[in-house]
Amino acid sequence: MAVYTHLGAEDLADLISHYDVGTLVSAKGIAEGVSNSNWLIETDRARYILTMYERRIELDDLPFFLGLLDHLSAAGCPVPRTIHDREGRGWRDYDGKAIALIEFLPGVSVDRPTPGQAHAVGAALAELHHASADYPGSRSNDLRPRDWRDLFGRCGQDLTSIDPRLSGLIDRHMPDLLEHWPEDLPRTVIHADLFPDNVLMLGDRVGGLIDFYFACNDFAAYDVAVTHAAWSFDASGAHYRQDVGSALIAGYESARPLSPAERAALPLLARGAAMRFAATRAFDWLHTPDDALVTRKDPMDFARRLEFYAEAGDAPFAPAT
Ligand SMILES: Nc1ncnc2c1ncn2[C@@H]1O[C@H](COP(=O)(O)OP(=O)(O)O)[C@@H](O)[C@H]1O
Numbered sequence: 001m002a003v004y005t006h007l008g009a010e011d012l013a014d015l016i017s018h019y020d021v022g023t024l025v026s027a028k029g030i031a032e033g034v035s036n037s038n039w040l041i042e043t044d045r046a047r048y049i050l051t052m053y054e055r056r057i058e059l060d061d062l063p064f065f066l067g068l069l070d071h072l073s074a075a076g077c078p079v080p081r082t083i084h085d086r087e088g089r090g091w092r093d094y095d096g097k098a099i100a101l102i103e104f105l106p107g108v109s110v111d112r113p114t115p116g117q118a119h120a121v122g123a124a125l126a127e128l129h130h131a132s133a134d135y136p137g138s139r140s141n142d143l144r145p146r147d148w149r150d151l152f153g154r155c156g157q158d159l160t161s162i163d164p165r166l167s168g169l170i171d172r173h174m175p176d177l178l179e180h181w182p183e184d185l186p187r188t189v190i191h192a193d194l195f196p197d198n199v200l201m202l203g204d205r206v207g208g209l210i211d212f213y214f215a216c217n218d219f220a221a222y223d224v225a226v227t228h229a230a231w232s233f234d235a236s237g238a239h240y241r242q243d244v245g246s247a248l249i250a251g252y253e254s255a256r257p258l259s260p261a262e263r264a265a266l267p268l269l270a271r272g273a274a275m276r277f278a279a280t281r282a283f284d285w286l287h288t289p290d291d292a293l294v295t296r297k298d299p300m301d302f303a304r305r306l307e308f309y310a311e312a313g314d315a316p317f318a319p320a321t
Pocket residue numbers: 002030032033034035036037038049080102103104105106109197198200208210211213
């Protein structure tokens with residue numbers, strides 16, 4: 001459920017009147033999503049997504065995120081444009097909260113991707129990395145290895161209440177990630193959260209890449225690792241889907257071949273990606289109020305991926321023969 005704020009028909013019509021997008025015909029709250037409130041807006045001209053930023057987004061970061069959408073869209077990536085209001089602003093203040101109007105893109109999020117879809121997503125990610133390389137904005141990644149360690153630290157002993165194995169896994173893998181995290185791989189602006197629910201598919205084609213609110217400057221190969229961890233397993237993380245994982249990497253390399261150093265780093269980056277999502281999920285698991293309208297995500301789904309990557313070594317990333 002992700003409509004945290006009620007907006008009546010008059011509020012919505014008033015908001016839309018600040019944009020040159022036609023007259024409001026209908027508006028529906030969108031149930032999917034976690035962080036923000038979203039409405040599907042239909043005017044007599046087109047469809048749009050209205051987003052109200054509710055949590056986890058620093059207002060100072062909004063120009064970076066919204067400008068990135070415009071930059072990637074102008075470069076031909078399937079990314080929604082930001083609609084600017086009549087005064088040229090990418091976002092407006094509404095009752096103390098920021099709102100933005102974004103182009104609607106067609107497509108559906110898939111739960112069980114096929115290898116063909118994974119290949120297309122890999123290629124779209126590589127194109128995104130090419131296109132974002134000359135984006136003038138910059139934002140540092142605030143979820144790096146030491147941030148994961150700090151998030152776990154803030155969970156303290158309560159981690160055991162999630163699963164008694166979690167602390168042991170962190171103790172076993174966190175020091176290695178902190179000590180050996182790479183420093184000099186190729187960087188660009190990365191999506192950093194390209195899960196299946198952030199990709200709109202039209203059959204085997206990518207119709208839209210959305211939800212750029214973790215985007216930041218970091219290693220392109222880390223984004224590949226995050227996407228691999230998000231796409232190549234069943235939801236619980238218990239089963240690796242080799243065909244999907246290989247197709248994703250092959251799709252990526254069809255548009256941006258990995259350097260030997262990037263490929264060599266992938267096993268460690270993938271363990272890091274799994275640790276990163278275990279960390280934010282564990283923190284949210286323990287800190288989301290019971291009456292919140294959000295379904296908590298299980299950190300153990302990514303703890304299992306971490307165990308898989310630790311055991312599998314470089315096998316999931318070996319070049320196709
Ligand atoms: N540009 C868009 N075009 C079409 N649907 C969108 C677009 N942006 C968001 N959505 C829909 O809204 C849902 C929630 O958006 P998302 O940005 O993922 O929210 P959150 O940041 O809260 O997770 C998506 O799952 C998708 O159904």
